[in-house]
Amino acid sequence: DAGVIQSPRHEVTEMGQEVTLRCKPISGHDYLFWYRQTMMRGLELLIYFNNNVPIDDSGMPEDRFSAKMPNASFSTLKIQPSEPRDSAVYFCASSLATGLNYGYTFGSGTRLTVV
Amino acid sequence: DQQVKQNSPSLSVQEGRISILNCDYTNSMFDYFLWYKKYPAEGPTFLISISSIKDKNEDGRFTVFLNKSAKHLSLHIVPSQPGDSAVYFCAASAGTGKLIFGQGTTLQVKP
Numbered sequence: 062d063a064g065v066i067q068s069p070r071h072e073v074t075e076m077g078q079e080v081t082l083r084c085k086p087i088s089g090h091d092y093l094f095w096y097r098q099t100m101m102r103g104l105e106l107l108i109y110f111n112n113n114v115p116i117d118d119s120g121m122p123e124d125r126f127s128a129k130m131p132n133a134s135f136s137t138l139k140i141q142p143s144e145p146r147d148s149a150v151y152f153c154a155s156s157l158a159t160g161l162n163y164g165y166t167f168g169s170g171t172r173l174t175v176v
Numbered sequence: 177d178q179q180v181k182q183n184s185p186s187l188s189v190q191e192g193r194i195s196i197l198n199c200d201y202t203n204s205m206f207d208y209f210l211w212y213k214k215y216p217a218e219g220p221t222f223l224i225s226i227s228s229i230k231d232k233n234e235d236g237r238f239t240v241f242l243n244k245s246a247k248h249l250s251l252h253i254v255p256s257q258p259g260d261s262a263v264y265f266c267a268a269s270a271g272t273g274k275l276i277f278g279q280g281t282t283l284q285v286k287p
């Protein structure tokens with residue numbers, strides 16, 4: 062298995078533009094998580110899905126952020142409009158329900174820079 | 177409110193010595209704790225975990241200790257190797273499958 066695949070690896074955009082981050086989880090995993098890494102707060106959970114259904118989006122910072130999982134093999138995290146304070150590394154992770162206590166598998170992340 | 181805290185942003189250790197990374201938590205409902213390791217430009221990878229019913233779990237050079245009364249856990253690496261240089265994240269779960277992470281500690285092991 063190729064693992065969790067995220068695209069793009071790097072994204073530089075201007076303030077006010079729409080940004081879409083993409084994630085392909087490991088086949089067969091029924092949980093998908095979106096995290097954001099910053100120096101101050103470490104890894105923050107933004108939202109997670111179980112069987113494509115959003116379960117907890119309490120970590121989504123503002124209405125500018127939205128996430129979808131139209132099918133078991135694809136998820137997007139969208140920021141519209143983007144702001145400089147959104148600059149961070151965004152990680153997607155997936156897991157089997159039975160493997161939750163053994164850790165998720167993370168993708169390599171998308172480094173977002175909003176100028 | 178940060179439910180999982182790693183108060184030391186960085187730690188430097190000589191090769192061959194012990195590295196001790198610390199983590200504190202506030203939520204008494206947490207029942208599973210994990211450590212992740214992260215190299216630059218890569219995603220975090222699972223290292224070791226411990227259930228709240230235990231106070232120690234060992235895997236090779238890595239040992240995690242849990243002190244529930246103090247709401248504190250630590251990761252010991254013995255002996256430390258230069259390849260252990262990375263960012264280490266502590267994480268906790270309350271059984272929902274949702275992992276709450278700390279801010280991370282950057283470990284540097286000097287040859």
